[in-house]
Amino acid sequence: MANDLISVIIPVYNIERYLTKCVESVLNQTYHNLEIILVDDGSENETAKLCDKLALKDERIVVLHKTNGGLSSARNMGIEKSKGNLIAFIDGDDYIEYDMFEKLYISLKQNDADIAICSFQMEDENQNIVDECPALLEDTYTNLEALDLLSQEKQFRYVVAWNKLYKKEILEKIRFPEG
Numbered sequence: 807m808a809n810d811l812i813s814v815i816i817p818v819y820n821i822e823r824y825l826t827k828c829v830e831s832v833l834n835q836t837y838h839n840l841e842i843i844l845v846d847d848g849s850e851n852e853t854a855k856l857c858d859k860l861a862l863k864d865e866r867i868v869v870l871h872k873t874n875g876g877l878s879s880a881r882n883m884g885i886e887k888s889k890g891n892l893i894a895f896i897d898g899d900d901y902i903e904y905d906m907f908e909k910l911y912i913s914l915k916q917n918d919a920d921i922a923i924c925s926f927q928m929e930d931e932n933q934n935i936v937d938e939c940p941a942l943l944e945d946t947y948t949n950l951e952a953l954d955l956l957s958q959e960k961q962f963r964y965v966v967a968w969n970k971l972y973k974k975e976i977l978e979k980i981r982f983p984e985g
Contacts, residue, residue, distance in 0.1 A: 810892050812840050812907055812971065815884030817877050818898035819847040822856050829860050829867070831901035837908040842867045843884045844898075848874030878982035881967065885977055893974050895967040910971035922971045 814832050818825060825844075832842050844857045844867060854871060861867040872883055881895060892911070896902060906924060914922040967982075 810839065810911065811890035812837065812892045812894055812911070813843060813884070813888035813890030813974070814840055814894045814896060814907075815843045815845065815881055815888065816896050816898050817845045817847055817880030817884065818849065818853055818857060819874065819877075819880070820849050820851050820853055821898045822849075822851055822853045824899035824901075825853060825856055826860065827901050828896060828898050831904070832896065833864055833866075834904055835902075835907045836905045837911055840866050840907070841888065841890050843888060844869045845880040845884045846871045847876070847880040848872060876984060878984045882981045882984065885974075885981070888974065891974050893972045893977055894970065897968055900968065907971065914971055914973070920973050920976045924969050 816828065816832070829842065829844070832840065842864070844860065846854045846857050846869065848871075857869045857871075861869045868887070870883060870887060872880070884895075885893065892914070894907065894910075910922040910924060913919070
């Protein structure tokens with residue numbers, strides 16, 4: 807099952823408080839064939855040093871340092887440097903369930919899909935759930951059906967980069983708009 811390499815791109819900027827929990831949630835996945843790309847976007851505190859320290863913990867972690875260009879710029883650099891044939895994004899102040907990539911990978915493969923998507927929860931500073939986006943109906947959609955579904959009321963919350971697993975080939979000519 808774990809033949810495909812998933813490149814997990816984590817843009818980071820001044821988030822030393824959250825970064826260790828984020829990275830550990832990726833390291834502890836049930837799907838192990840991962841490349842974890844920390845893109846330090848010109849952090850002005852100890853975040854850059856923490857990235858380098860975390861990279862010493864596991865050979866799957868790659869750290870890229872760049873001048874500050876924003877979230878899109880960091881994601882784009884991660885895509886360009888990634889080696890996996892599958893891509894995932896996580897914001898550096900988030901963490902994920904231990905089996906997220908395994909479940910998304912199985913769904914992607916079983917459905918021969920380009921993108922697999924999952925539900926998510928949003929927490930406040932005290933880890934209280936403040937918003938919950940339940941799973942969409944488990945199904946496969948054409949690109950037009952997916953756009954129609956995501957345009958429906960309250961589904962806009964799924965139009966984010968970080969709760970999905972993508973085939974890299976669909977991102978080859980697409981980049982996040984910078985600025």
